[in-house]
Amino acid sequence: MNRHTKHGACALACIAMLLVAGVAVAQSSDNAGHAGGKIAAANGEAVYRSICQGCHMPDAKGARGAGAYPALTGNPRLVSPQYMAAVILQGRRDMPSFKPAAEGEDRFLRDASLSDTQIADVINYIRTHFGNQYPDRISAEEVAAMHP
Amino acid sequence: MHDEVSSRGGDAPRSMRRRDLLRMIGATAGGAAMYQAMSSLGLATESPFRGTPTLQGAPRGASVLVLGAGIAGMVAAYELRQAGYKVQVLEYNHRPGGRNWSLRGGDRFTELGGFTQHCQFDDGLYLNPGPWRLPYHHHGILSYCRKLGVALEPFVQVNHNAYLHSADAFGGKPQRYREINADYRGHVAELLAKSTQQAKLDQSVSKEDQERLLESLREWGALDRQFAYARGETSSNRRGYDRDAGGGLSARPSPSTPLQLTDVLGSRLWQHLVAGEIYEFQTTLFQPVGGMGRIGEAFGRELEGVIRYGAKVTAIQQDDRGVTVAYEDADTPGTTHSANAQWCVCTIPLSILGQLPINVSPAMAEAIAAVPYAASVKVGLQFKRRFWEDDEQIYGGITYTDLPIANIGYPSTGFHSGGKGVLLGAYMWGQDAYEFTAMAPEERVRKAVDYGSRIHPQYREEFENGIAVGWHRSPFTLGCFGAWSDEMRERHYDNLCRMDGRIVLAGEHASYLPAWQEGAVTSALDAIERLHRRATGGMG
Numbered sequence: 001m002n003r004h005t006k007h008g009a010c011a012l013a014c015i016a017m018l019l020v021a022g023v024a025v026a027q028s029s030d031n032a033g034h035a036g037g038k039i040a041a042a043n044g045e046a047v048y049r050s051i052c053q054g055c056h057m058p059d060a061k062g063a064r065g066a067g068a069y070p071a072l073t074g075n076p077r078l079v080s081p082q083y084m085a086a087v088i089l090q091g092r093r094d095m096p097s098f099k100p101a102a103e104g105e106d107r108f109l110r111d112a113s114l115s116d117t118q119i120a121d122v123i124n125y126i127r128t129h130f131g132n133q134y135p136d137r138i139s140a141e142e143v144a145a146m147h148p
Numbered sequence: 149m150h151d152e153v154s155s156r157g158g159d160a161p162r163s164m165r166r167r168d169l170l171r172m173i174g175a176t177a178g179g180a181a182m183y184q185a186m187s188s189l190g191l192a193t194e195s196p197f198r199g200t201p202t203l204q205g206a207p208r209g210a211s212v213l214v215l216g217a218g219i220a221g222m223v224a225a226y227e228l229r230q231a232g233y234k235v236q237v238l239e240y241n242h243r244p245g246g247r248n249w250s251l252r253g254g255d256r257f258t259e260l261g262g263f264t265q266h267c268q269f270d271d272g273l274y275l276n277p278g279p280w281r282l283p284y285h286h287h288g289i290l291s292y293c294r295k296l297g298v299a300l301e302p303f304v305q306v307n308h309n310a311y312l313h314s315a316d317a318f319g320g321k322p323q324r325y326r327e328i329n330a331d332y333r334g335h336v337a338e339l340l341a342k343s344t345q346q347a348k349l350d351q352s353v354s355k356e357d358q359e360r361l362l363e364s365l366r367e368w369g370a371l372d373r374q375f376a377y378a379r380g381e382t383s384s385n386r387r388g389y390d391r392d393a394g395g396g397l398s399a400r401p402s403p404s405t406p407l408q409l410t411d412v413l414g415s416r417l418w419q420h421l422v423a424g425e426i427y428e429f430q431t432t433l434f435q436p437v438g439g440m441g442r443i444g445e446a447f448g449r450e451l452e453g454v455i456r457y458g459a460k461v462t463a464i465q466q467d468d469r470g471v472t473v474a475y476e477d478a479d480t481p482g483t484t485h486s487a488n489a490q491w492c493v494c495t496i497p498l499s500i501l502g503q504l505p506i507n508v509s510p511a512m513a514e515a516i517a518a519v520p521y522a523a524s525v526k527v528g529l530q531f532k533r534r535f536w537e538d539d540e541q542i543y544g545g546i547t548y549t550d551l552p553i554a555n556i557g558y559p560s561t562g563f564h565s566g567g568k569g570v571l572l573g574a575y576m577w578g579q580d581a582y583e584f585t586a587m588a589p590e591e592r593v594r595k596a597v598d599y600g601s602r603i604h605p606q607y608r609e610e611f612e613n614g615i616a617v618g619w620h621r622s623p624f625t626l627g628c629f630g631a632w633s634d635e636m637r638e639r640h641y642d643n644l645c646r647m648d649g650r651i652v653l654a655g656e657h658a659s660y661l662p663a664w665q666e667g668a669v670t671s672a673l674d675a676i677e678r679l680h681r682r683a684t685g686g687m688g
Contacts, residue, residue: 054523063621065626066496093517096522112582
């Protein structure tokens with residue numbers, strides 16, 4: 001697992017990791033070569049397709065195993081785009097934070113980081129797709145103002 | 149990383165050459181900085197394992213319910229049974245091991261969302277979706293391998309003949325680790341030797357030590373008599389020859405030409421050179437013969453009849469007499485069963501435990517909810533022949549690349565076996581892991597083949613089938629491992645590990661060795677020793 005910081009470690013060596021190490025990894029130095037960080041996705045749909053659907057699933061219905069990922073369709077919490085922004089910025093329980101990396105911040109595992117615009121775009125996308133029909137929108141500026 | 153080096157060298161003369169030197173050493177100090185970062189996460193910490201416990205004298209009729217049959221849960225169950233406790237284990241999967249797991253031909257894996265893969269590997273070939281190596285100083289997990297008769301073989305971490313690759317360096321052509329390693333070192337040694345000879349180190353190194361330094365640099369960097377790193381027998385003896393020495397009339401070796409310093413630095417391939425020097429990755433490393441999953445399987449045999457498989461825990465309640473756990477049959481949800489015992493060792497990953505009703509202290513509940521789970525993806529690829537051995541003389545080890553696949557891992561076993569082979573075709577973290585997790589499994593495999601073929605063109609011709617595991621889609625973990633930050637640890641770690649009434653948590657998430665099986669072993673042993681003290685009337 002080994003490799004690996006602000007967002008931890010390694011290789012399942014896992015990590016063992018990882019870093020990742022892991023990982024190290026770290027397990028880990030195992031991912032030293034990849035300059036990760038910013039998602040290239042250009043709009044809300046692309047962000048959803050390249051990140052969110054990993055857990056919330058392509059149809060936004062979530063999934064259930066030993067634990068569950070919440071659906072993003074018919075979910076009353078979606079009524080608040082600010083709530084969604086807070087979850088994306090800060091993470092919630094097992095969900096990691098996707099907040100924009102601070103200047104010079106070298107996240108150990110190079111976890112994914114979204115811009116305020118991408119966060120606003122994906123919230124607006126989710127709230128107007130998958131059967132959701134919320135008329136109001138959130139702006140990148142509003143997301144920026146919410147940084148923890 | 150360079151900042152740190154600059155500040156350390158702040159009182160040094162600021163000549164241009166000095167700065168160049170510092171920049172070079174920065175690459176090495178970068179490794180140190182990384183090591184530091186790892187230490188703060190506990191990743192480079194030596195296991196506190198001091199031998200398996202000899203717990204004795206469980207109170208008459210004392211019972212323990214263990215949740216999870218991964219390494220932590222099975223270590224706890226194994227030891228508590230030895231001590232005389234009545235033990236029952238509940239496990240969500242239909243197999244023992246948890247993240248200790250090998251996918252082999254004939255296995256089926258259905259990830260969250262219902263995407264099902266059928267592993268089509270040939271007999272004897274496997275992918276370890278989780279852990280794949282055991283450092284020699286992970287005494288705990290190694291001791292259970294010995295105890296349970298799990299045969300080990302060497303895991304090749306550093307292979308000087310494997311590749312370092314960057315899409316943007318050397319025209320995208322992979323470089324042998326051996327060449328980058330020798331050239332980086334040789335150029336650093338030459339620069340430092342020059343600085344020494346030009347009296348630039350007079351302030352910090354005595355005359356006598358300068359002589360020794362020069363002598364050591366010549367040896368360390370493979371420099372010639374003039375302290376130059378140059379084409380010739382000496383440098384080729386490190387970086388390899390254009391034509392190797394042989395016998396008879398074709399005997400004469402032909403030396404190779406070192407890469408230019410600026411090209412080596414610009415390639416950034418030097419960042420991979422520290423991998424095998426990091427504590428967790430230092431020789432000797434091991435792997436179980438037949439796949440990492442052999443450890444979990446051995447524990448499973450040992451605990452036959454003790455583990456209830458296919459049990460999905462839905463609630464955990466304790467009172468002053470014991471712990472009651474509600475669970476469903478994972479295949480036929482709806483009917484709730486119940487298990488109880490006087491004590492409970494809970495190894496359920498925090499990603500899942502955080503969703504279950506459990507009556508523990510607010511401090512422990514907060515700790516359970518505090519830790520996000522990291523993304524990681526592994527892809528196994530089967531090829532018709534072991535071309536990496538046949539064509540490229542790569543026997544085990546790892547190729548590192550800045551392509552999203554990050555690693556290509558070559559099997560450390562079955563050399564020259566003549567048949568097919570399985571490579572670890574991708575081992576990803578962070579952003580790339582999220583993106584690959586979001587793909588359908590067959591898309592992950594296809595992409596791993598695409599990217600890998602830029603390093604091994606043989607992929608196109610030889611690829612047969614593959615399997616891909618994105619850990620956030622794993623139904624039994626919902627993520628790869630607990631990604632603690634220093635701040636989180638400060639606030640929550642002790643509260644997570646402290647025994648709460650009759651419940652104690654264990655697993656890699658309750659250790660300073662995240663993602664390592666050793667973290668699971670040592671956290672389980674620590675937890676049951678405290679439980680045993682409590683159960684026998686002491687303070688836990």
